[in-house]
Amino acid sequence: MKNDSRLSRMLHVLIHMDQLAGAATSEQIAQMLSTNPVVVRRTLAGLREQGYVRSLKGPGGGWSLARKLEEISLADIHRALDSPRLFAISATVDHAGCLVEQAVNAALSSAFDEAEQALLARLDSISLADVARDFARRARRKSARP
């Protein structure tokens, strides 16, 4: 299976947008991400629906933040992307009546559901501002000792 990189990419973009003065075009963002402007617009559209970013058409237009980084958690962005599948593994339901299958699925589901809840709680506890602060720290460290 191929991996879903939308969450990672969108976080990356949002922090960059915060650093920029004005708006960024999907063309510019696509270059940041080494991808295509259409992919950028497609993915950012979900974030706009949830009010995290704004888009403007025409010259001088582009994308900009609609909220402060402090008010956005990593889990918010995950949800804005329509909560994509977190796990690459899942239970089968080939034989709904098979008690063995039910027992296996119960064991797996409880483990995976728990892991998912813990992970989402963790992502909810991290704001984009936290990440931006970590970025700033890395930038300082780099300029101090290049």
Added chain:
Amino acid sequence: MKNDSRLSRMLHVLIHMDQLAGAATSEQIAQMLSTNPVVVRRTLAGLREQGYVRSLKGPGGGWSLARKLEEISLADIHRALDSPRLFAISATVDHAGCLVEQAVNAALSSAFDEAEQALLARLDSISLADVARDFARRARRKSARP
């Protein structure tokens, strides 16, 4: 992305194998799983390498358990399948030098790595015998109140 169902399927099969008296052919197992005998042999081959099952050729041959269910954890089977990717989401590494990307990846990686460790620990704490006992409980409940 399509989901990986090998773990779920193999657990299902192993419990069934424990219930059976003799060996099960890949043909029979394929019917249990609604799949193809070749897929079964391909997947069980990994478990055989790790000593969890045995296979015999010729008439009367087939697959059988090489260890007690008590001695096999769910994580053991996951590892015997070569530890497939657990998560459908991953970080990008398009710009190794971008400090924003590094900060984002650090945040995501720590959350995902933690979740993975917790999940694997949980899967390690559950033995196939535990699942078999749950199966037996379900069977009793069903026969008591059909």
Added chain:
DNA sequence: GCAATATGTAACTTCCACTGTTGCGTAGGA
């Protein structure tokens, strides 16, 4: 030895969701 059974394995095709691309429509600024 021979026939039947069952695994072992290579070499495909199929399937699915994210990703990438092209093309065209629409809105806004100068």
Added chain:
DNA sequence: TCCTACGCAACAGTGGAAGTTACATATTGC
């Protein structure tokens, strides 16, 4: 009006699990 930038539909590309076909090999039982 022209240029810019987003909006969106409709594809093709991609990677890995799953499915399929074909054939080789080993074992049992006669």
